[in-house]
Amino acid sequence: MASQEITPADRIRELNDISSGIAEMLRHMGQAISALAPNPDEGGESMAARKATFDEHSKAAYTGVQAFQAKMRRQAYALEEAGIIAAEAPVIRVKSNQPQAQGAAAGRGGPAAAGAQVVEAERVTNGGLGNLDVGWLNSRGNKVAVEMESELLQEARELLQAELERKQTSEPAG
Structure with missing residues (x-):
């Protein structure tokens, strides 16, 4: 069975449904x-009626949260x-070309002996900005x-000035 292709318009409709949800x-x-x-305006509902209303609406809200997720x-x-x-945050691997101390590199194999040390990988967060919150x-x-x-005030001044000029020219002199 062939899968149905979802268009950008379908995605926008789905986002609109999410928004209304x-x-x-x-x-x-x-x-x-x-x-x-x-609420004294509603004639003082009984505690049982208020509990039932709370349960009904809180369950509906919880269902809405689950649907939203x-x-x-x-x-x-x-x-x-x-x-x-990306499905996961990219990982940055940093290599150091500084040779290890002579005693540490002597007699051991691996990257340290080759003169390159692999430093612990770091996950890229917030598009490379780390903990900086742009928002x-x-x-x-x-x-x-x-x-x-200031633009709105200027526009309001211009409208008022135009209205004053229009009134002054439309009033009969006398």
Whole structure:
């Protein structure tokens, strides 16, 4: 049986479904949390009714989380199969060409005797940035927000100025 090819449009639809599933999951979480506190506006539901509501919505939220994990895992596998992301973080191996101390290299075989020492391999994390969190850095800079604010203020001034000029020319002199 031939496998059906999944198009980029299908992937986008799947991501859209995941997004709407998140909204539904958050709705259930909110309903579960609100069931924990008595609400005097609703006539004071009984404790048993609130527990039942909490159980219903928390189970639905948990099911939503499980579905989200499965769908995101499928998306990650698809990206790996397409060669867009690596299945595992690449490993960097560093070789040192510095000769070992004469006593250590004498009489022993292996790489040390050949003059090259293999240093412990390191996994590449965060695209080679290590523990540096680019998101954290970006959240600290507000240059874009300041520039956007000044552009919006300038645009508002221009609109107000145009409106004032339009009103002044449309009013009869007198």
